[in-house]
Amino acid sequence: MSRDLVQPWYEADEKYLPAHYQPALLMDLLLARDISSHRFLRATGLFYDDVLDGRQIVSLQQLSQLIQNGDRLVADGDLSFRWGANLWPGHYGTASQLLSQAPDLRRALKVLVSYRRVLCPLLVPRVYEDERYCYIQWLDAAGMQSEHRFMVEACMTGLSAMTAWLSGRALPWRYGFHYRRPQADEHYQVNLPGNHFFELGTDVMIIDRVWLDRPWPRASVTAFQAAWQGAAVSEELLKPAFCERVYELIRNTADHEMSLTQVADVLAMSPATFKRKLKKHHRTFQQIQDQVKLDISLYLLHMRGYNNEQVARHLQFNDTTNFRRAFKRWTGLTPSDVRMQFRLADI
């Protein structure tokens, strides 16, 4: 097979996810609510009998459609949290086995990131640390629309619930959300114990670094290491999502600035093809570019205590006014308001 046929990323319309993994779990919850399968499978192109066969594979677009249907059909608004609470470790082959054997948070996150294509394909975790905190930023991998919030709720509940289960106690997470506080926030109180920061501009979970290496009671380091070596994560699995790939490309350049043509070049496609692919994922190049800059400025403002001039200089804005204007366009708030409003870091 020629090299250029194998894309080093995955796209929203690729069928690869077994329907009896997370999709089936969601279907089960819907069936338990007495919602018939033809209603929640509408427009997904799936048939319930095929899912039961265990041979059906689905694309992220189909999973998105299923989520949209489910969200519309269940009035209580807690479907995402219920799904999330049972999402991981789950029964998804090697990935789930490794997760359930993880001896500490650091290695659980390593599994989650390496196997994200199976474990959390729609919303992928991006893990980084500084001297004090570890951050799990949840990146939209498939160009989600109305189901974005649902997936944020599910993934955050998933990680919070899984770490509570494996470590034997609820970990002190802080949660940031890109959207505004929902009218009914009771599900957040119960399912995501800890502090919540709404309208932050990004979706992130923050935890003190001391929790990363604290050993978890049930697991054995030796067993995990052996399983990890044996599993030999394949190239295929490590492929990032298309939107994630573009995000990382821009974020990893020195000045966080790339033109559309430059990115298309790196991805070895024409600008027209690149635009078409972005459109398929309901994204524009500008949106991804903005998200990179916003994420960096949020980190610098909240966690590093930078002032506007410092952030503007770091992001190579011509002057502070330009930065303030851009920031307001991204979040609806000025950087000073945001700094007053959120106390993400302990002082």
Next chain:
Amino acid sequence: MLTTLRLHQHKLLLIFGLAVSSLLACVVIGDAKQWREIDWLDVLGEGGSAVAIAVWMVLILGSRPAGRVTDLLTLGLGLMFLAMWQDNLDEFIRLPSEQWWDHWLESVAMPVGIGLLTYGLFHWHREQLSINRQLQKREALFREHRFIDGLTQLGRADYLKRQLQLQFNKNPQQPLTLAMVEVAGYRNCLRRIGHREGDRLLREIAEIMLLNVRPQDVICRYSGERFAIVMPSTSEAQADRLLQEVAAAVRHFAFKTGSPSVTHFQQLVLSSAECGQAMDADHLIARVNRGLQSQPDGLAVNRVA
């Protein structure tokens, strides 16, 4: 709704059968009126009423189990519908004057129908009072079906907020205590027993709590495994004793799953706060929630027998 309607198919068939046969009889015996003879305002008024009554009948039958009250309501509305129907047919078809039955259908069916409906409504009112007594611990001051949790049939968080606000307005001087109780270690239990059994567990715990609170207390399902208990005219100290009793009842509940059966025992984590002066529902709920989160972690270990 369709399954409930199936219970009443004979009644519906009888009434709509009679309506169709009166139509056929009129067509066979009478002559059609001229176009200009038809009074369209009458057609709209009477026809519209007939349709509305038919819709009411279907809605009532679709939402009620079989029984005496249902029969009375259906018969009453059915006769009223037939009277309106016949009235409407007269607008289009002129019947020979020696036909007595159409007049009889119009003039006698209506008062009899209204009489039966009134009698039925009176009994429906009595029935509703006895249902209210059964529901008292779920809804003290008001009813709103949109805020009912599908699993436990208790009010949800938005119902709780309105209920609290109403209690404040009704008795601003009286102390009111809000408690939150959470099933400790429910998440871990869920991983062992699965979500269907987990749902059943929550439903049954809700029933046990309902049995163990006073008639004036209201229980809501806040979210997930967290329930709220509103205790009007109760100080925190009084509430404490009541909550301990509820917790003891839940502790002794032997929930069984699978075969051969495994028994799971549950513990409640409790938190409560008395409402001070000029406090609103959101603040009170937030305070009690905070109390719950600061509970010692040791309690969160679920015990299995």
